[in-house]
Amino acid sequence: MRGLPLDSNARPSWALSRILRLFPVVLLLAAGFLLTSRSEFFAERVSSRDFFKLPVTCPAQSPAISPLLPFAPVDADYPSTAAVRLSGAIRVRTETFDASSSNGSDPSYDKFGDFEGYLRKTYPTMFHFFLQVRGAVDTINSFKSLKLEHIASHGLLFTWQGSDASLSPIILMAHQDTVPVPENTVERWTHPPFEGHFDENGWIWGRGGGDCKNLLIGELSAVDELLRIGFKPQRTVLLSFGFDEEGGRVRSASHLSAHVESIYGKDSVLFIIDEGEGIKEDYFGRTFITPALGEKGSANIEVTVAVPGGHSSVPPVHTGIGILSELVTTIENHPFYPKLSTKNPFSAYAQCLAEHSDIDPALKKALSHERTWDKAAAMMAAKNAGDGARLMTTQAVDIIHGGVKVNALPEQATAIVNHRISVDSSVKEIQQRYLELLNPVAHRFNLTVVDFDSDVPETATRYLKLSTPYGSEASPVSPYSGSAWDIFSGTARHLWGEDAIIAPLLMNGGTDTRAFQNLSRAIYRFEPLRSTDKYDIHTVNERIHIDGHLNTIRWVFALIQNADAFRE
Ligand SMILES: [Zn+2]
Numbered sequence: 001m002r003g004l005p006l007d008s009n010a011r012p013s014w015a016l017s018r019i020l021r022l023f024p025v026v027l028l029l030a031a032g033f034l035l036t037s038r039s040e041f042f043a044e045r046v047s048s049r050d051f052f053k054l055p056v057t058c059p060a061q062s063p064a065i066s067p068l069l070p071f072a073p074v075d076a077d078y079p080s081t082a083a084v085r086l087s088g089a090i091r092v093r094t095e096t097f098d099a100s101s102s103n104g105s106d107p108s109y110d111k112f113g114d115f116e117g118y119l120r121k122t123y124p125t126m127f128h129f130f131l132q133v134r135g136a137v138d139t140i141n142s143f144k145s146l147k148l149e150h151i152a153s154h155g156l157l158f159t160w161q162g163s164d165a166s167l168s169p170i171i172l173m174a175h176q177d178t179v180p181v182p183e184n185t186v187e188r189w190t191h192p193p194f195e196g197h198f199d200e201n202g203w204i205w206g207r208g209g210g211d212c213k214n215l216l217i218g219e220l221s222a223v224d225e226l227l228r229i230g231f232k233p234q235r236t237v238l239l240s241f242g243f244d245e246e247g248g249r250v251r252s253a254s255h256l257s258a259h260v261e262s263i264y265g266k267d268s269v270l271f272i273i274d275e276g277e278g279i280k281e282d283y284f285g286r287t288f289i290t291p292a293l294g295e296k297g298s299a300n301i302e303v304t305v306a307v308p309g310g311h312s313s314v315p316p317v318h319t320g321i322g323i324l325s326e327l328v329t330t331i332e333n334h335p336f337y338p339k340l341s342t343k344n345p346f347s348a349y350a351q352c353l354a355e356h357s358d359i360d361p362a363l364k365k366a367l368s369h370e371r372t373w374d375k376a377a378a379m380m381a382a383k384n385a386g387d388g389a390r391l392m393t394t395q396a397v398d399i400i401h402g403g404v405k406v407n408a409l410p411e412q413a414t415a416i417v418n419h420r421i422s423v424d425s426s427v428k429e430i431q432q433r434y435l436e437l438l439n440p441v442a443h444r445f446n447l448t449v450v451d452f453d454s455d456v457p458e459t460a461t462r463y464l465k466l467s468t469p470y471g472s473e474a475s476p477v478s479p480y481s482g483s484a485w486d487i488f489s490g491t492a493r494h495l496w497g498e499d500a501i502i503a504p505l506l507m508n509g510g511t512d513t514r515a516f517q518n519l520s521r522a523i524y525r526f527e528p529l530r531s532t533d534k535y536d537i538h539t540v541n542e543r544i545h546i547d548g549h550l551n552t553i554r555w556v557f558a559l560i561q562n563a564d565a566f567r568e
Contacts, residue, residue, distance in 0.1 A: 054370055055342045058352035059480045064498055065490030067561035069229060071554045082221060082553060083204055083546050085122055087196025089213045090206035092118050094243070095180040102249040104153030109250075112154035112243045115176055119156075123224050126158070145227055146239075152255040158239040160223065162564070169236035169264060170563045171519065172556065173274035174216035175245035175253075175512055178208035179538050188540045202546040209544040210534035212275045215527050216241055218552030225557055235270070235564045245512045253512035261518055269520035270563060271484035273556075274513045276525020277505050279496070281532075284357035287500040289492045291526035292507035293345040295514065296390075297421030297474035299430055302414060303327055303438070304465040305447065306456075309411040316409075321402045323445050324413040327464070328397055330441055331417060331434075338381035338391035340373040343424040345477050345504035346390045347373075350380065352503035390506045393422045393430065416469070423506060427471040434466055476517060480504040483566060484522035491562045495528070495555060528555040 075081050092115045101108055120127050126146045147159040156176070162169070181193045191197035191205040198204050219239055238260060242252035260269075276292040305327065307320040318326075340347045353359050354367040366376035381388030395417055402413030419430055431452045442449045442464040450456050450465040479485060489502040513523045533548030535541065 054351065054368070056340075056347040056351060058348055058355045058501070058503065059485070059489075061498075061502060062486045062489040062493065064493040065487065065562045066494050067491075067558040068565065069226075069231060069561060071225070071557050073225060073228075079546055079550060080198075082217075082549055083198045085221060086209065086213060086217045086544070086549055087198050087204050087206070088118060088122065089115070089217050090196035090204070090209050091194055093194050094177045094208065096177040096244050096246040096248045097180055098247055100244065100248045100250075104155070104243075104250045104252065104255075109154050109243065112176055116154070116156065119220065123220055125224065125227050126220070146223070149259070151259050152250055152252045154243045155252040155256045156239070156241040157256055157259060158223075160233055160237040160239075162233040162236040164234040165236075167235040168268055168270045168568070169238050170270050170560070171238045171240055171260070171272040171516070172219045172560075173240045173242075173272060173512055173516070174219060175212045175275070176216065176241050176243045177246050177248065178211065178213070179246045181207050185540050190541055193542070198546070203543045204546060204549070205541070205543045207542055210529075210537040210542050212245070214529070214534070214544050214549050214552055215275050218527075218549060219556050221553045222556035222560065225553070226560060231561070233560070233564050235566075237560055237563075238269075240512075240516075242512050251515070253515040257515045257519060260516075264519070266518050267520065270566075270568075271488065271522035271524060272513060272516055272520050273559070274511045274516075274523070274525050275527055276507055276511060278527055278529040278531070278533075281530045284353065284359045286357040287496060288349075288352065288357075289489075289496060289500055289502045289526075289528075290349065290505040291488065291502075291524040293480060293504045293524065294423050294477040295475040295507045295510050295525070296393075296423065297425075297427065297472050298510065299419045299421060299427045299471040300469050301417045301419065301430065301434060302465075302467045302469055303331075303417065303434075304412060304414045304467070306412050306461070306463050306465065307409075307447075308461050310409045312407045312409050318445065320410045320413040323441075323447070324400070324402060324415055326445075327438055327441055328400070328415050330437055331395065332397065334437055335395065336392040336422075337374075338377040338388055339422075339424075340367075340377045340391065341422075341424045343477065344391070344422065344506055345480065346387070346506045348480060349503045349505050350376065352501050356501045386508060389420065389508045391422075393425050394420045420508065421474050423474040423477055426473055427468065431466070431468065438464060438466070472514070475514060475523075476521070477506075478521060478523045482522070483568065484520075484524075487559070487562050487566050488522075488524050488526075491555070491559045492528075494558060494562075495551070528552055 092111065094111055094115050127148060145160070147161065149157045149159070151157055154176070186193060193207045196204060196206045223237070223239070240256045240260065242256055244250045244252050277290045280288040280290060303324065305320045305324045307323070340350060350367055354364045363376060363379050366372040366379060377391050381391055397415055397417050399416040400414070403410040421427065421430065435449070435451060439449055446462060448460055448463040450460070450463050452466050452468055456463060456465055492502055493500055507525055511525050513525060516523065528551045529548040534544045536543065
């Protein structure tokens, strides 16, 4: 009896007593669980802290900035007008040759006079005074459009004077010249290289369309459209167009830069835009806007072996050419290795990929810990040769000379090695490396090493001479934070949407901005072109799509306005 009511009443207390009896066990289990989850929790914290502690991260993405005035040309067939302007620019041949004169007024450069003539005809409002209906002050400040100065004869510097001289100017760059079209390749072009053919699929064909007339004409067309709608800059806009970027000897960019510096001073420019990297659309599931914030350096190292000559009927085991061959083999057997470093903007780009795209999870993991960065760099270099070159100093044995006659032992043999120097190395470091690598070989062949800074002693008969006929350091790396970066990023995200990621990159090639480093820390080498917008730059069938060209115009149109609205 007791049992029943008691049972029904006692059940809770039975349960309670069971729980109380089991309490130590429950406590132990709970403690165990807590400890496990805490350790997991800590493990999580450690890894995210590691990630957080990476010395380089993807920059915070700036919000989109809308320009005040929308891009809305009245010309109903603006794309055709834009294409005609660009194809006309291609029709004026402006090739730069290696053997060109170092004097800008040499008649061989007269073609750039023709090119300027073409620009004057195409953009009449830029080169003339024009009248508006407003007051006299406006007459002085705004009635003229752009001032044009000639620097080193054919370098063109346009000044679109802003109304507020206290605002630092911006510079839009491009180059007028192109690489040549070798005569024996003309036949291979689908459309003649200087016809500027605009086909029914939207392609504009011809030398210079992609490099660099798209940008030059794009910048002028954007300014032209801003002039048409009555935009008056408060911040001065400079357009700087050199004419021998492709290896000429006038070095017009240096003259242009020196002239700008003489007017505005060092570090006086808010930012500089020039040709460079572009847009990676749908790249591992994301769109990346990748301005190049730096350029690699370049050095040519000359390796010369000198030994006594003689008749080749009584030769030594190794002739001068044989010794040089071994030196070359030694150099090639010691390549540089890809490396992610804090100095290289590519490291930030890699972090942007890890953070915002669906790259290989193994690569993502390797990128998330600094201790596995070497592995990540090797993975990236193996997948993409261009990325590999961005991650290291490269070397290419490009020229070799030696021997003059089949029955005479060569007294001298020379090799020239071209290096593209990583942003965290230097010409000096490469020279040092040569000495370390080649000294033992020289010693084995009983050659005196004459280093980079020394002259060959008159008495020397067997020697290895090292020299640097050309050496140029990597450029400084522009910052990927701060106001100039925000204007750049905000404008890009206005045009390509806030889903697009702005990721800093490094350029393997070089640009004229090399001569402009005194003027601004913020140099962005970028054209808003996707890989599918241009093909075969510098070779047969160079072409650019009208969509890419229109994007270039829209981009400059928005950028000028956003820079204008910004206040330091
Ligand atoms: Zn170029």
